[in-house]
């Protein structure tokens with residue numbers, strides 16, 4: 001039987017034996033009472049890595065973004081964000097539904113960035129008729145822009161444009177360590193001018209669950225209350241946090257391997273013909289299907305034991321991760337070649 005090669009996302013990876021061992025032996029307390037030593041250590045280390053004063057551990061990237069947005073804003077205010085951003089595309093309008101916020105989208109450039117001029121033009125000052133714009137949300141790496149790693153200097157400029165008008169900036173850094181690896185700078189350099197940063201342990205870092213929100217100590221204290229309100233206060237969460245501490249030690253340096261694998265995968269797909277893949281900077285391959293129907297391709301790939309997801313009307317996404325080896329990439333390309341024969345083009 002052919003083994004399944006799962007490239008739907010970097011969230012599908014399984015915790016390694018070493019990580020499971022660290023989880024099994026974690027010292028725990030009750031994190032809502034603030035006395036789980038493993039969670040405390042994870043939060044302190046996360047804050048240091050991102051270059052902020054403090055951090056709070058939350059169950060998911062979606063909750064990390066929502067907690068951040070709620071903590072920065074008041075109902076009735078307006079937030080600016082990219083039209084391709086995860087917060088806008090995939091988080092079910094939580095900012096509007098639970099935060100009472102107007103979400104105003106700006107067109108993302110192909111490299112995941114936004115135009116400074118577009119930010120300045122969109123910002124509204126509060127008056128009798130208009131809501132005030134109070135928050136800009138950025139994303140790095142940028143998922144829908146093919147895992148683009150946005151240079152630190154670009155993030156600096158976008159932050160400056162927002163700060164100049166009194167807006168704060170939240171960075172959805174779900175994959176910020178991938179950005180750091182691709183750009184060859186510490187994550188804290190990328191996040192330097194952002195007021196808050198979220199990042200995920202459950203993606204390239206290979207943990208089963210968990211994200212962190214990082215920012216100034218006073219902000220994180222208020223974020224902790226919003227986490228509790230959303231039901232994200234967990235108890236003996238040290239069992240989960242231990243996976244994060246393990247990942248900081250073992251799974252950050254290796255992210256560059258996933259990027260190499262993604263490049264090899266994209267190069268191979270390009271040669272096969274029916275796909276026009278991006279030139280991935282990180283671990284996300286997005287490929288336009290230029291011949292044949294997207295659903296036929298996904299089905300044919302699945303029959304060959306390769307899992308990918310639809311990422312637009314004629315676009316697929318394949319993501320490399322800690323469980324995908326160089327041999328798997330070659331294997332995937334062989335399977336895709338076999339699938340080529342099965343799809344009417």
Ligand SMILES: Cc1ncc(COP(=O)(O)O)c(C=O)c1O
Pocket residue numbers: 059060061062063065086087139141142143172174175200202211
């Ligand atoms: C850029 C980005 N932000 C946030 C999230 C949300 O993370 P979670 O699935 O843990 O809620 C994702 C998930 O894929 C993501 O890609």
